[in-house]
Amino acid sequence: METRPLRRDAAANRERVLAAAAEVFHEQGLSAGLDDVAKHAGVGVGTVYRRFPSRDALLEALLTELLQVHLDEAQAALALPAGAGLAAYVRRLGEVQATPRGCAIRLWSSPSVEAQRDRVTAALAALLEDAKQHGTCRAAITVEDVVGILVALRGVRESITTTVALDWRRHLELCLAGLRPEGAGPDGSAAESTSPRG
Numbered sequence: 001m002e003t004r005p006l007r008r009d010a011a012a013n014r015e016r017v018l019a020a021a022a023e024v025f026h027e028q029g030l031s032a033g034l035d036d037v038a039k040h041a042g043v044g045v046g047t048v049y050r051r052f053p054s055r056d057a058l059l060e061a062l063l064t065e066l067l068q069v070h071l072d073e074a075q076a077a078l079a080l081p082a083g084a085g086l087a088a089y090v091r092r093l094g095e096v097q098a099t100p101r102g103c104a105i106r107l108w109s110s111p112s113v114e115a116q117r118d119r120v121t122a123a124l125a126a127l128l129e130d131a132k133q134h135g136t137c138r139a140a141i142t143v144e145d146v147v148g149i150l151v152a153l154r155g156v157r158e159s160i161t162t163t164v165a166l167d168w169r170r171h172l173e174l175c176l177a178g179l180r181p182e183g184a185g186p187d188g189s190a191a192e193s194t195s196p197r198g
Helices: 008-028 034-041 045-051 055-078 085-097 111-133 143-158 168-179
Strands: none
Touching (some): 008 034, 008 045, 034 045, 034 055, 055 111, 085 111, 085 143, 111 143, 143 168
């Protein structure tokens, strides 16, 4: 049985609800109710429930959209030459995560999106292998290491401190430097000059 496409107004409402949910979950946590989401979106609660019968269904939709962004960015990065894709992917996802997305805390753990997460992990593994083959990434680096960087970047961005200024972009570059073999350039390309001794 084919799924009929949403009418234009229904599709617009769905996107409005998803955008509102991302902000509400970011500000209030995942315990926020669908009535809070509806109010933020400027639609009736019934409009939310027609598309998302529960908070879990809404969360799953948000995670699915975010994982699709991960997958699209990973596939685009795979087209970059000379092993530059891995660093480009991490930098791009750092920018993506700079937009409030209250669902992100469940991105790498929610069982409801495991199949799609596996596709992202496979694409990330391909990026990592390409980087290693071109000498732009240390041989010991794993997919889990790269996921850890993305999780850490979200933590840095969301941390609140009154004593030091936290710059997630600086933290990102420090992490990328840790992925690169000794002597590789900041763009992830292998250095042409000889590495310093030691």
